[in-house]
Structure formats: structure tokens, C-alpha cells
Amino acid sequence: MPSPAQTLIKPVVLVGMMGAGKTAIGGAMARALGVPFLDSDEALVEAANCSIAEIFERDGEEFFRARESEVIARLLDGAPAVLSTGGGAYLSADNRAMIAKRATTVWLKADLALLWERVRHKTTRPLLRTGDPYATLKDIYEARTPIYAKADLAVEAHASYSIDQMAARVIDALAGANLLKDKAS
Numbered sequence: 001m002p003s004p005a006q007t008l009i010k011p012v013v014l015v016g017m018m019g020a021g022k023t024a025i026g027g028a029m030a031r032a033l034g035v036p037f038l039d040s041d042e043a044l045v046e047a048a049n050c051s052i053a054e055i056f057e058r059d060g061e062e063f064f065r066a067r068e069s070e071v072i073a074r075l076l077d078g079a080p081a082v083l084s085t086g087g088g089a090y091l092s093a094d095n096r097a098m099i100a101k102r103a104t105t106v107w108l109k110a111d112l113a114l115l116w117e118r119v120r121h122k123t124t125r126p127l128l129r130t131g132d133p134y135a136t137l138k139d140i141y142e143a144r145t146p147i148y149a150k151a152d153l154a155v156e157a158h159a160s161y162s163i164d165q166m167a168a169r170v171i172d173a174l175a176g177a178n179l180l181k182d183k184a185s
């Protein structure tokens with residue numbers, strides 16, 4: 001995608017369901033804006049030297065959530081960047097308060113059918129390792145939707161939008177909310 005003449009005035013945190021595209025779109029946004037791309041899952045995997053699924057299996061979800069909060073706090077400490085969170089990070093009121101102090105939050109809002117299409121063939125998401133992963137995804141989707149709605153901005157994802165088109169839509173939403181500045185300044 002073309003690089004806009006503008007960049008971030010403060011960090012942007014992408015939130016939303018697994019499969020919404022936080023990791024993929026966050027990377028494309030960061031490239032376009034000329035800022036670092038950070039991903040809390042990737043940082044956790046690097047620190048633990050094992051996969052998210054292995055952390056869940058070995059240490060449990062509670063341990064994962066505690067490390068996830070620490071990592072997000074650390075990653076928000078630097079210069080403005082795009083930070084993609086794991087889908088469960090925004091559920092914690094403490095995390096929401098910490099993020100709200102430092103960043104703008106954008107909810108990547110995808111419908112259940114699109115999410116299912118994206119995650120159904122992947123085995124990397126431990127929460128979906130159940131007897132009926134579609135029913136689990138639906139339950140999580142319904143429980144979390146009102147919480148994601150607390151984000152500052154929401155951008156709808158559709159199957160027809162490419163990763164770069166979605167990145168451009170999020171950047172447009174940030175520009176519309178006066179959250180960008182000229183790259184030169």
C-alpha cells in the first residue's frame with residue numbers, strides 16, 4: 001500500500017477476536033506509517049521460547065494472562081508503535097485502563113462467519129481446542145463483543161478487503177479522529 005504522508009501521534013493498539021486480522025493488519029499499518037510493529041503474542045513467544053499453545057498447556061491460561069499484561073505494559077513504554085494484542089488481552093479491566101492511558105484502541109470488527117473461516121484450519125489457538133470449536137468460537141464472540149465495543153474506534157473487516165485495504169481503512173479512521181501528524185514534523 002502507498003505510504004501516507006502522516007504517522008502516529010501516540011501508540012495504536014489493535015483489539016478484537018482471534019482471526020480478526022490484528023497481527024496481519026498491524027504489520028501492514030506499521031510499515032505504511034513508518035513506526036515499529038509490536039505483537040504481544042510474538043513478544044511472549046520470543047521471551048518464553050515456545051508457542052502460545054505450549055505456554056497454555058504447560059503453565060495455564062492464568063499464567064499466560066499475567067505475562068500478557070506485563071508484556072503489553074512494556075511494549076507501550078516506547079515510541080509510538082502499532083501494537084497488536086492477543087484476542088483476550090482487552091477483557092481485563094486493568095489492561096483496558098493501562099492501554100487507555102497511553103494509546104488509542106481500534107477494534108477490528110469481523111463477523112463470526114469470517115472469523116471461523118480464518119481460524120477453522122489452524123491449530124495454533126489453544127482456546128479452540130475443544131470438541132466443538134465453532135460453538136466455542138461463537139460463545140467467545142458473543143461474550144466479548146460488548147467488551148471490544150469499548151475501544152475508541154471500530155473498523156469493520158469484510159472478506160473482500162485485503163490486508164492492505166484493511167490497514168488503509170484503519171489509517172483513514174485514525175486520520176478522521178485527528179490521531180495522525182505529518183511525518184516531517
Ligand SMILES: Nc1ncnc2c1ncn2[C@@H]1O[C@H](COP(=O)(O)OP(=O)(O)O)[C@@H](O)[C@H]1O
Nearest residue numbers: 017018019020021022023024025118161162163
Ligand atoms: N483481509 C485480511 N485481513 C486480515 N487477515 C487476513 C486477510 N486475509 C487473510 N488473512 C489471514 O487471516 C489470518 C488471521 O489473521 P491474524 O492476523 O492472525 O488475526 P489475529 O491476530 O487477529 O488473530 C492470517 O492468516 C491472515 O494472513
Ligand SMILES: O=C(O)C1=C[C@@H](OP(=O)(O)O)[C@@H](O)[C@H](O)C1
Nearest residue numbers: 017018019041086087088125126
Ligand atoms: O482470544 C484469545 O484469548 C487468544 C487469542 C490469541 O491471539 P490472536 O487474537 O492474535 O489470535 C492468543 O493470544 C491466545 O491464543 C488467546
Ligand SMILES: [Mg+2]
Nearest residue numbers: 022023041086
Ligand atoms: Mg494475532
